[in-house]
Amino acid sequence: MIDVIDLKKSFGKLEVLKGITTTIKEGEKVAIIGPSGSGKSTFLRCLNCLEDPTSGSIIFEGVDIADMRVDINIHRRHMGMVFQQFNLFNNKTVIENIMLAPVYLAIHDLRMKKLQNFFIRIKNAFSKHKTPLYEIDTTPQKIKEEARENALRLLRRIGLEEKADVYPSTLSGGQKQRIAIIRAMAMNPKVILFDEPTSALDPEMVGEVLDLIKQLADEGMTMVIVTHEMGFAREVATRVIFMDEGRIVEENTPQELFNNPQHPRTREFLSKVL
Amino acid sequence: MGNFSRKLERFWEIFYEYDGYQRVLTGLKNTVYIAVVGLAIGIVIGTIIAIIEVFPKYKRLPRILNGFCRFYVALFRGTPVVVQLLVAYYVVLPLLGINLPALNVCVLVFGLNSGAYVSEIMRSGILSVDPGQMEAARALGLSYRVSMMKVVVPQAVKNILPTLGNEFIALIKETSVVSFVGAADLYVAFNYIGTNSYEFMVPYLAMALIYIVLVMAIAFLVKIMERSLRKSDRRN
Numbered sequence: 001m002i003d004v005i006d007l008k009k010s011f012g013k014l015e016v017l018k019g020i021t022t023t024i025k026e027g028e029k030v031a032i033i034g035p036s037g038s039g040k041s042t043f044l045r046c047l048n049c050l051e052d053p054t055s056g057s058i059i060f061e062g063v064d065i066a067d068m069r070v071d072i073n074i075h076r077r078h079m080g081m082v083f084q085q086f087n088l089f090n091n092k093t094v095i096e097n098i099m100l101a102p103v104y105l106a107i108h109d110l111r112m113k114k115l116q117n118f119f120i121r122i123k124n125a126f127s128k129h130k131t132p133l134y135e136i137d138t139t140p141q142k143i144k145e146e147a148r149e150n151a152l153r154l155l156r157r158i159g160l161e162e163k164a165d166v167y168p169s170t171l172s173g174g175q176k177q178r179i180a181i182i183r184a185m186a187m188n189p190k191v192i193l194f195d196e197p198t199s200a201l202d203p204e205m206v207g208e209v210l211d212l213i214k215q216l217a218d219e220g221m222t223m224v225i226v227t228h229e230m231g232f233a234r235e236v237a238t239r240v241i242f243m244d245e246g247r248i249v250e251e252n253t254p255q256e257l258f259n260n261p262q263h264p265r266t267r268e269f270l271s272k273v274l
Numbered sequence: 275m276g277n278f279s280r281k282l283e284r285f286w287e288i289f290y291e292y293d294g295y296q297r298v299l300t301g302l303k304n305t306v307y308i309a310v311v312g313l314a315i316g317i318v319i320g321t322i323i324a325i326i327e328v329f330p331k332y333k334r335l336p337r338i339l340n341g342f343c344r345f346y347v348a349l350f351r352g353t354p355v356v357v358q359l360l361v362a363y364y365v366v367l368p369l370l371g372i373n374l375p376a377l378n379v380c381v382l383v384f385g386l387n388s389g390a391y392v393s394e395i396m397r398s399g400i401l402s403v404d405p406g407q408m409e410a411a412r413a414l415g416l417s418y419r420v421s422m423m424k425v426v427v428p429q430a431v432k433n434i435l436p437t438l439g440n441e442f443i444a445l446i447k448e449t450s451v452v453s454f455v456g457a458a459d460l461y462v463a464f465n466y467i468g469t470n471s472y473e474f475m476v477p478y479l480a481m482a483l484i485y486i487v488l489v490m491a492i493a494f495l496v497k498i499m500e501r502s503l504r505k506s507d508r509r510n
Binding site: 100 | 404406407409410411412413414415416417420424425428429432505
């Protein structure tokens with residue numbers, strides 16, 4: 001689903017990613033581990049172009065999204081992202097947080113369709129060859145209602161339905177992160193990128209967030225997870241990538257990588273963290 | 275003290291029995307009108323400039339736009355508002371062949387002037403919002419413009435509201451120079467009373483009092499607004 005080909009990224013003179021090539025297939029759960037400064041977060045952020053790659057390409061569903069001419073916003077809709085610092089919108093209530101993007105984008109698309117229909121009608125009036133109009137089967141009202149229902153359904157799923165109308169500042173870290181995850185889910189993404197989802201949490205809240213991620217993994221969601229939770233990586237991931245100094249040093253199934261690391265650098269790292 | 279009461283009587287005579295109070299009301303109305311509309315224009319201009327200035331530099335935004343904004347801010351912060359008024363009223367508009375009432379010229383000049391100041395306030399406000407907010411909005415597929423308008427700017431406005439209130443207060447007080455181009459504000463009204471009663475002490479004191487009350491009322495309103503905007507910070 002995502003093909004990364006020779007991805008490089010530099011910040012000024014500092015080369016953070018030195019050529020990464022890998023493929024993420026549909027349904028895969030890829031865990032990325034490695035020492036800090038190894039470029040794992042940068043790699044993840046390059047996947048949805050939050051950092052523009054310096055060179056190389058990222059083929060997502062047949063389109064090279066590293067190309068600056070591509071409208072990245074359309075592709076980002078299908079790539080959810082969960083941040084270390086949650087990044088819930090502070091000025092919006094929980095349910096507004098979840099509904100903002102789906103509602104705005106759906107209404108925006110509806111408007112564009114209506115606009116195009118308007119031009120097609122004008123064109124049809126002057127030519128014999130009639131172009132069919134776009135079908136419009138929804139209204140802004142309906143979009144909002146559906147998004148609200150969907151948001152409530154997701155909130156119910158994580159047991160935070162009664163928090164729908166509070167502001168994020170009143171929530172605990174674990175609650176915030178779980179809401180950030182369902183905010184990404186509300187877009188029906190094809191893949192979710194997790195950037196150290198549990199690193200900013202109190203230890204007692206790590207479990208609830210990992211449980212939710214595991215549930216999503218079991219439902220077959222494709223995910224890429226940068227994590228320091230080795231136990232979690234071993235349990236959930238179908239493939240583990242070990243990165244160091246901007247390169248993929250080793251990638252393998254979790255059993256193989258954790259029990260039988262090939263590369264000396266991997267062995268050294270694992271002996272420190274396990 | 276008898277001297278003062280006589281002065282007060284003189285003032286009251288012109289203020290009440292002639293059309294003094296009407297002029298004061300008109301002046302008050304004009305003062306508030308110039309400040310309010312000026313600030314509204316200033317906020318619109320300031321927000322646009324601030325967004326242009328914080329726009330990622332490597333993106334394909336025309337450099338000339340950035341340069342123009344910097345020139346605009348330098349121009350309007352670098353000259354006193356009186357000079358801007360005079361230049362606009364007696365030089366620029368006649369040269370362009372536009373005939374505008376003095377009051378509208380004042381609104382325009384004060385709008386442009388406060389735009390320069392608001393742009394700096396707004397820029398610092400936007401920079402004070404956690405960059406993660408923008409990233410989260412972009413990661414959901416919203417465009418830069420929409421992320422800015424729906425997520426970043428509302429939070430920026432909340433952060434800068436006290437400073438924006440300050441700007442409004444400064445604007446109210448600065449409007450006292452509009453008589454340079456013949457617009458009727460509070461100063462003109464009280465000067466009229468003073469000239470006609472040959473006595474300036476009471477009118478000018480009254481003018482000072484009105485400005486103080488005006489400014490305190492604004493400060494109060496800003497506080498109320500701040501409180502209602504802060505509801506997202508409150509734990510409940």
